[in-house]
Amino acid sequence: MIREISIENYKSIEKLKIELGRVTVFIGENGCGKTNILEGIALGSAAANDKLDNEFLTSRGMRVTEPEFMRSAFEQTNITKNIQVSFTLADGEVIKYNLQHPNQPYSSWENLDKLEKERQIQRVAKLIVQDKLNYSNQTISDVINGIIEVSTNNDDRYLLKKFLIFSPENSSLRIFDKEGQIQPLGIKGEGLFKLLTVLNRTEKKQKLQQIKDEMQLIDWFEDLDIPENLLPGERAIKIKDRYISPELNYFNQNSSNEGFLFLLFYFCLFISDDTPNFFSVDNIDASLNPRLCRRLIEELVHLAKNNSKQVIFTTHNPAILDGLDLNDDEQRIFVIYRNKLGHTKARRIFSPQPLEGQQPVKLSEAFLRGYIGGLPKNF
Template sequence: MLDKITIEGFKSIDRIELELKNLTVLVGMNSSGKSTVIQSLLLAVQNLSNNNASPLNGLLVSLGDFQEARNYIKNSKEINISMANLESGNTINLKISEKNGKVKLSKDVQDKSLNKLLRYQNKKIRYLSSERIGSRDIYEVNYNQITDIGFLGEYSIDYLEQYKSTVLDDCLIKNKEIGKTLESQVNYWLKYIINGEIKTDSIVGTDAVKASYKINNNTRYFRPKNVGAGLSYLISIIITLLSSRPGSMNIIENPEIHLHPRAQSRLMEFMAFISIAGIKLIVETHSDHIFNGIRKSIYKNELNIEDVATYYFDLNDDGTSNVNKVMFNEEGKVLNYLDGLFDQFDEDLDTLLGF
């Protein structure tokens, strides 16, 4: 399993080292390095999965030329990404540099199991971009052999249609009374988070499937465009995580998009449940409801603080990334509050109260 990543010389990052837990959450200011951590992982995945014409540009992420991607503030001559399996003590190291105008990549792969995890053809690692597919009348059938869900969640509806009768591992079944299948558990969480229900159908004679939704115990199903964007953005997360297997890893950008605060909090409960099942999550978010959902899950003993790593990003005076780990106690209280760490509500309230 991927337990630690070290990044050097990449965009705003001079050098940072992050320990990755079952649930790793990246929070903080805009343009402070959170997305760069995600891009580091995606660079590693696409360069371990394929021999790309350019080490910086591929299916998952395209960054342009070396001068755009390197840390120009520190005049970095190379980009280094190192990933470690702490159990084996082995690593995978990638170095990207430029010589005579040509970008070069060198790889040192010491850990075969970690290499297997990070090759997207093996479908043990999934990535959902913040640019996820929203409401559509129909969705494509997936004939793509590279990804089963799609990096935008574009094949999630087809995946549910194909595998809705699949019985899940016990660790992924929250409510056994309603059934043990993928479809039943998807609908359990969809109802809990946003009070919705989905059904899928193949469209005979086409390469398409359709989704229909019920909302608020309505007896009638509606097409996606008539139930709001939040539900369509949420469903790809639920399908992706419930169809993952213990030992796999998911990278999710901004899971809170288009969701009401209560839905965001309940989504965090779902992600905590998934991480407890042994599925590693790396989540980038700007939501205080996701953040407070972590605290609530710790307080309710649904998450062990040893299984959570939350990192707060801001910028140093020189414009490089500064990263602090947010520390929680057993009651979910933050032990090291940092300036800018979801404190805007308090500041606005003080203003309204005249303080």
């Protein structure tokens, strides 16, 4: 797992450090910087893949703009400063990325730490060629590995490289006519049909059945199926409504409500072995009933633990908070806010302690009453 993230000089973030849980939820006002935090993580993930061109950043869910405004524009001098992102892994290893952009047309972000390591390796290689380093092959290998910091914790580094910001959209979930630039699921929900088709194979049917079981949260849902007689290029799933006469055919995703499609996407994302193990969902509450939101989060917490997923949610719906158990340290809530200087900050929320003789206040109620912050203050 990624234990801690640190971001400096990115958009509204001057300097920020957050200790993540397995399931972390960000709440706060519109424009307070919740998505900026996710983008900072995505930028570090892109650097880990050495893919910092705008097309790749956009496909990760980032809102790419002029490089000057990717930095914190609180002071004029900041628009040329580096963006720094670091991650602390489960074993305590810290991975840092120092990112610079020349603010010139057709230029890309560069990881300065990587460039420096490459220069060091080139210097070592040059000295070897000139016979100025009389080392054995093993010693030379140790020197180079020391420069590039080869890690034994490949699992957590792999987690970091796969990070995406998912913001599923109704059209992408319903039409099935696009495949995401990053597979198996694109940030808008592209690729859902193909993933369901893969899960429908014999060796993965258990996963598909688990998704069907989870979809019972929708009271009318009875079953779904992947047709075997589709025409070339045709993409459709068959959905069965328990209230419709058995003699009638299944309907497809075009006739389904969007809440159903969002749930189907989330359960595929959390249950499939092919989807990222570290990711975020921006506005998890989109198109969902408040009570369903609470129950969904309970299920996703359970699925995250069972399927080794780590996730960050953003939300404006208080009901999401009631699906969390803050007595479990792997479930965390942070109020994201902007201080008097406009800098994005984060404050962790712990389980509210009731006054003597009173019942505990639900997190949703505490949020709406303003007890934990995250609400607009200017009206």
